Amino acid sequence: MSRLPAAWRACVGTGRMELALRRDHQDSLALIQREIGFRHIRGHGLFSDGMGIHRPFTHLGEKHVRHSFTYLDQVVDAYLGMGVRPFLELGFMPDGLASGDQTVFWWKGNITPPRSWSAWADLVRDTVTHLVDRYGLAEVRQWPIEVWNEPNLTQFWLDADADAYHRLYEITATTVKDVDPDLQVGGPAISPGSDKWLETFAEFVVARDVPIDFVSRHAYTSGPARHVPFGTHQTLGPASRLLEQFALPRHQLAGTPLAGLPVHITEFNSSYRPDNPVHDTAFHAAYLAPVVAAGGDHADSFAYWTFSDMFEEEGIPVALFHGGFGLLTHRQIKKPTFHLYAFMARMADEILSRGPDHLTTTDTTGRVTVLAWAPVDHEDLRNSPSSHALRLSVPMTGSSAFLMRSSVDEQYGNAWAAWREMGRPSSPLPRQLDALREAAEPVRSHRGLPIVDGHVTLDLTLSRHEVTLLEITPVRDETPSWWDDGHLLGMPS
Missing domain, CATH: 3.20.20.80 (Glycosidases)
Structure with a gap:
């Protein structure tokens, strides 16, 4: 590496x-x-x-x-x-x-x-x-x-x-x-x-x-x-x-x-x-x-x-x-x-892999990060692909991993689009500025992933002009042996 x-x-x-x-x-x-x-x-x-x-x-x-x-x-x-x-x-x-x-x-x-x-x-x-x-x-x-x-x-x-x-x-x-x-x-x-x-x-x-x-x-x-x-x-x-x-x-x-x-x-x-x-x-x-x-x-x-x-x-x-x-x-x-x-x-500092649409890195803790981006049409942005799929396999130890994904695209993390929809106010009011700051934040999602044969497989679909960050960490499960999420509403076993 x-x-x-x-x-x-x-x-x-x-x-x-x-x-x-x-x-x-x-x-x-x-x-x-x-x-x-x-x-x-x-x-x-x-x-x-x-x-x-x-x-x-x-x-x-x-x-x-x-x-x-x-x-x-x-x-x-x-x-x-x-x-x-x-x-x-x-x-x-x-x-x-x-x-x-x-x-x-x-x-x-x-x-x-x-x-x-x-x-x-x-x-x-x-x-x-x-x-x-x-x-x-x-x-x-x-x-x-x-x-x-x-x-x-x-x-x-x-x-x-x-x-x-x-x-x-x-x-x-x-x-x-x-x-x-x-x-x-x-x-x-x-x-x-x-x-x-x-x-x-x-x-x-x-x-x-x-x-x-x-x-x-x-x-x-x-x-x-x-x-x-x-x-x-x-x-x-x-x-x-x-x-x-x-x-x-x-x-x-x-x-x-x-x-x-x-x-x-x-x-x-x-x-x-x-x-x-x-x-x-x-x-x-x-x-x-x-x-x-x-x-x-x-x-x-x-x-x-x-x-x-x-x-x-x-x-x-x-x-x-x-x-x-x-x-x-x-x-x-x-x-x-x-x-x-x-x-x-937020990327890790050791390169695992690179491609025309992604950069994958890791660090000494086993954390893996992926920066992925959708291809663009530099002559007419309206012709950029509406979606872009890629599959990655990254090394990881243990039995399961936690994935946090942060993305910006034409809809999310895009204050310029929100400003257009507001009518392009030249001097936004304080409440409009607050709305633009919220619209400017990336969309976040998370899920657990299985680790199979020392690897996590990622199937990604990116929207038009999306840039996404994946942060993947191995899970150390500390759930008590007596805990059952099915009992949240007090139902008996």
């Missing part, structure tokens, strides 16, 4: 970092950590003006810069208090240091290089030094530090200028290592579609002997956006394309000096749009199930983008369900994909 890789929970995405100052964000992250338990969290905007780190000022006619960490400390304290470490992304450019006024997103992250490379190095050095001083070197060494976000796209880095990014990376990585050589630094955090970027970046790093501890990229499967008011529709490729993208860095770097470096997929999802309703559906959970189950074979981490719908890149959402990236909506309504991750968190 082999161990189930923990790459699926190694990191999760969030919006820009300052959102962690808000109550709804902190309540949502606390729920995520209780039921799933991610190890790291990555977001944009560490150096954007909303975090208030880079503070230029004039005194007695001279210009100065103060680096202030008031908000950064509050954000990191909140993260660590909930058991999740930062995965730091260094960007975007503070307005007071930017060489231009080009921005991205509703909240205007500046995408231009610094007008002073030495001032950028000072900003990086002071920030990393402060974190080491406040949280300790042993702690910060566990925080990967990624240089920028998707510099291969003109939306995120001026003109997608590779040479300018290489300079940014070299100065940044060298500065981080000046603070401590054992801090982890990497990149280039590229988006899908410009795959030669990683090869060119690797050649630069090797030729210049630039520090690098990991490589990173992103993965999505959606096609061009077709916009409607406050929403987007897109085609999707098969989910297997995500696994192909996860595997690509190792393939590209094979035979180079960077072969063997950790690979972090610092964003992944189906659609790259934060207003695509597919994110809210049961289809989405079944679509991503084989990716979450097998992604650790191809990457050291793959971060679901994002844990919460508190996310404002396209503006403030206009409805509770709006196609946001999150595992949770605002007000902590669980989506079906939340349960995919919560089911994974």
Whole structure:
């Protein structure tokens, strides 16, 4: 048996970092950590003006810069208090240091290089030094530090200028290592579609002997956006394309000096749009199930983008369900994909078997867990099979076993479906929120099973877009010898 890789929970995405100052964000992250338990969290905007780190000022006619960490400390304290470490992304450019006024997103992250490379190095050095001083070197060494976000796209880095990014990376990585050589630094955090970027970046790093501890990229499967008011529709490729993208860095770097470096997929999802309703559906959970189950074979981490719908890149959402990236909506309504991750968190840690529709694991206590999912039609979800049958045989000792089954599908554990049936209220009333929270819970069932010749046979029928978790434990019967359930109503023997 082999161990189930923990790459699926190694990191999760969030919006820009300052959102962690808000109550709804902190309540949502606390729920995520209780039921799933991610190890790291990555977001944009560490150096954007909303975090208030880079503070230029004039005194007695001279210009100065103060680096202030008031908000950064509050954000990191909140993260660590909930058991999740930062995965730091260094960007975007503070307005007071930017060489231009080009921005991205509703909240205007500046995408231009610094007008002073030495001032950028000072900003990086002071920030990393402060974190080491406040949280300790042993702690910060566990925080990967990624240089920028998707510099291969003109939306995120001026003109997608590779040479300018290489300079940014070299100065940044060298500065981080000046603070401590054992801090982890990497990149280039590229988006899908410009795959030669990683090869060119690797050649630069090797030729210049630039520090690098990991490589990173992103993965999505959606096609061009077709916009409607406050929403987007897109085609999707098969989910297997995500696994192909996860595997690509190792393939590209094979035979180079960077072969063997950790690979972090610092964003992944189906659609790259934060207003695509597919994110809210049961289809989405079944679509991503084989990716979450097998992604650790191809990457050291793959971060679901994002844990919460508190996310404002396209503006403030206009409805509770709006196609946001999150595992949770605002007000902590669980989506079906939340349960995919919560089911994974309850899996045992040794792999027994894997197939195109299931993952089976066990542990030293003899407990067996099965994650199973229905196949989907990624071109038209209406054509996904209405049912899917599979038979499994799992090893178990004793004479009988107890089965607990938890499921989400088009009807159960599907708050989006309930919200549609409510008439899609944009701002649900408190009683409607309560109803949605109840509708979001998986359906549970249980039964006893015989153990025959050291095995339990499972005949499963999954409904359309169902994801189900089976937890099977051997029974140690402690029923007293005198007990008879037939006497519950006092009938004589």
